[in-house]
Amino acid sequence: MSVSVRIPTILRTYTDGAKDLSVEPGEPTLAALLDALEAAAPGIRARVLDESGALRRFVNVYVDEEDVRFTDGLATPVPDGASVSIIPAVAGG
Amino acid sequence: MSTPAVAPDTTGLPPLDTPPPAPDFGPATHLSCRECGARYDLGAAYACIECFGPLEVAYDLSGVTRELIESGPQSMWRYSCLLPVASYAGSEPNLEPGLTRLVRADNLARALGMTGTLWVKDDSGNPTHSFKDRVVAVAQSAARRLGLSTLACASTGNLANAVAAAAARAGQDSVVVIPSDLEDGKVVTTATYGGTLLAVRGTYDDVNRLCSELIGEPLTADWGFVNVNLRPYYAEGSKTVGYEIAEQLGWRLPEQVVAPIASGSLLTKVDKAFRELASLGLVPDSPYAVFGAQATGCSPVSEAFREGRDVVRPQRPATIAKSLAIGNPADGPYALDSVRRSGGAIADVSDEEIVEGIRLLAETEGIFAETAGGVVVATLRALLASGALDPARETVILNTGDGLKTLDAVAGHVAPTATISPDVDEVTAALVDASHERTTR
Numbered sequence: 001m002s003v004s005v006r007i008p009t010i011l012r013t014y015t016d017g018a019k020d021l022s023v024e025p026g027e028p029t030l031a032a033l034l035d036a037l038e039a040a041a042p043g044i045r046a047r048v049l050d051e052s053g054a055l056r057r058f059v060n061v062y063v064d065e066e067d068v069r070f071t072d073g074l075a076t077p078v079p080d081g082a083s084v085s086i087i088p089a090v091a092g093g
Numbered sequence: 094m095s096t097p098a099v100a101p102d103t104t105g106l107p108p109l110d111t112p113p114p115a116p117d118f119g120p121a122t123h124l125s126c127r128e129c130g131a132r133y134d135l136g137a138a139y140a141c142i143e144c145f146g147p148l149e150v151a152y153d154l155s156g157v158t159r160e161l162i163e164s165g166p167q168s169m170w171r172y173s174c175l176l177p178v179a180s181y182a183g184s185e186p187n188l189e190p191g192l193t194r195l196v197r198a199d200n201l202a203r204a205l206g207m208t209g210t211l212w213v214k215d216d217s218g219n220p221t222h223s224f225k226d227r228v229v230a231v232a233q234s235a236a237r238r239l240g241l242s243t244l245a246c247a248s249t250g251n252l253a254n255a256v257a258a259a260a261a262r263a264g265q266d267s268v269v270v271i272p273s274d275l276e277d278g279k280v281v282t283t284a285t286y287g288g289t290l291l292a293v294r295g296t297y298d299d300v301n302r303l304c305s306e307l308i309g310e311p312l313t314a315d316w317g318f319v320n321v322n323l324r325p326y327y328a329e330g331s332k333t334v335g336y337e338i339a340e341q342l343g344w345r346l347p348e349q350v351v352a353p354i355a356s357g358s359l360l361t362k363v364d365k366a367f368r369e370l371a372s373l374g375l376v377p378d379s380p381y382a383v384f385g386a387q388a389t390g391c392s393p394v395s396e397a398f399r400e401g402r403d404v405v406r407p408q409r410p411a412t413i414a415k416s417l418a419i420g421n422p423a424d425g426p427y428a429l430d431s432v433r434r435s436g437g438a439i440a441d442v443s444d445e446e447i448v449e450g451i452r453l454l455a456e457t458e459g460i461f462a463e464t465a466g467g468v469v470v471a472t473l474r475a476l477l478a479s480g481a482l483d484p485a486r487e488t489v490i491l492n493t494g495d496g497l498k499t500l501d502a503v504a505g506h507v508a509p510t511a512t513i514s515p516d517v518d519e520v521t522a523a524l525v526d527a528s529h530e531r532t533t534r
Binding site: 006008009010011012013019047048050056057058059060062067069070085087088089090 | 128139140141142143144145146147298301302304305306308309320321324404406407409421423426
């Protein structure tokens with residue numbers, strides 16, 4: 001299976017400037033996707049997850065159009081062909 | 094050994110190897126991550142590379158006196174010495190917002206059973222009728238310093254007005270991105286100021302996400318998104334609400350303040366302003382409590398407060414208070430910190446209560462607030478009822494916007510007393526009917 005991942009500007013130092021990466025997770029979950037992303041861009045997972053392995057509180061991850069905080073967090077299903085975005089949380093108004 | 098002769102410089106220009114001067118951000122020294130403390134140069138950055146935490150402006154504040162501030166302009170620029178702006182920022186083209194009224198609200202206090210003095214900080218008096226003119230003014234100044242020529246934003250409406258107007262005033266291009274279902278008043282006004290207005294089929298959180306994704310695209314290389322890549326500067330503009338309250342009270346802090354929570358930034362910056370003034374010796378270091386107000390239809394921070402959580406779980410907004418409809422508020426955790434540290438509380442109110450709040454403020458004080466102001470008044474009432482807010486203490490509530498922008502919210506609840514012919518007898522009959530209705534209501 002193949003999943004496209006949108007990389008935010010501040011993490012592109014890990015991807016040689018690439019803004020999209022295509023990875024092949026071993027299982028169809030967000031946790032497995034982050035493992036595959038780490039293999040493709042070493043160091044990136046520790047930027048997205050904190051020391052306890054949870055999503056950092058100021059990072060938003062979307063699987064297709066769905067914020068994973070509304071679904072199952074790291075257990076959120078990531079089907080073949082999905083599009084995943086990692087985005088710093090910003091406030092507005 | 095003699096040194097080689099150097100031809101005298103007759104150009105008046107700096108030598109080619111001289112680095113360009115750092116942008117002038119006044120007393121600001123650097124950006125600092127609120128989560129891990131990592132330090133960054135002043136620039137168009139908003140998230141920490143290490144931990145994604147939000148970046149905040151750090152300062153070297155010295156030499157600030159009441160006299161210096163009081164001798165400044167009759168606008169928020171009198172606080173330039175406390176903001177990340179050059180000393181001359183206020184004289185560059187801008188909307189010159191701030192120094193709005195602090196209205197003593199004795200009638201509202203009486204209606205709510207409060208014995209302490211109640212004040213309304215009425216920011217509907219700003220040039221585009223909301224507090225957003227303040228934050229945009231600081232962001233616009235930062236955009237100039239950083240060479241970002243287009244002013245852009247993701248907005249729930251008030252910010253859209255402020256950005257489009259500020260850009261028009263300065264002759265800049267603007268790109269404003271809003272959810273397509275905003276109130277007509279906010280869409281029409283923004284469009285009238287000119288610039289590019291993009292209405293997105295989706296929620297504010299979708300719009301916010303879109304703008305975050307646009308950062309880094311070649312298309313937006315010279316865009317300053319006031320609430321994304323200029324956010325550290327933008328957010329500091331809200332401090333001026335707190336500075337003004339203290340100065341208008343005669344250089345002292347109120348005992349209680351009630352602020353609406355959308356992203357959570359305004360509340361935290363008012364708190365920051367009070368602490369700065371106290372630490373600089375500009376006001377007595379007296380205790381105060383900060384209270385937060387949300388609509389029940391979008392109450393992620395209120396819910397976290399009620400449940401004793403530090404984590405703010407996102408919600409899907411469904412409320413008439415669209416200017417507060419941020420389901421995933423990035424500054425929510427910091428708003429919780431401010432409220433808990435100061436001994437305040439956060440509550441939320443229904444859409445019906447919001448309308449009642451708008452009407453109560455209008456009927457008692459002649460101030461027509463937008464829905465966010467209705468949320469604050471209704472929440473004040475709820476906090477009094479629960480005992481969380483002390484009715485005997487001096488309290489300031491924030492009205493952040495003008496009711497003319499959200500007429501739809503009250504349109505179905507009010508109407509003319511009577512519709513009559515231009516006839517004296519019909520006037521008399523209408524007044525008798527109205528009097529009868531009042532006594533039987």
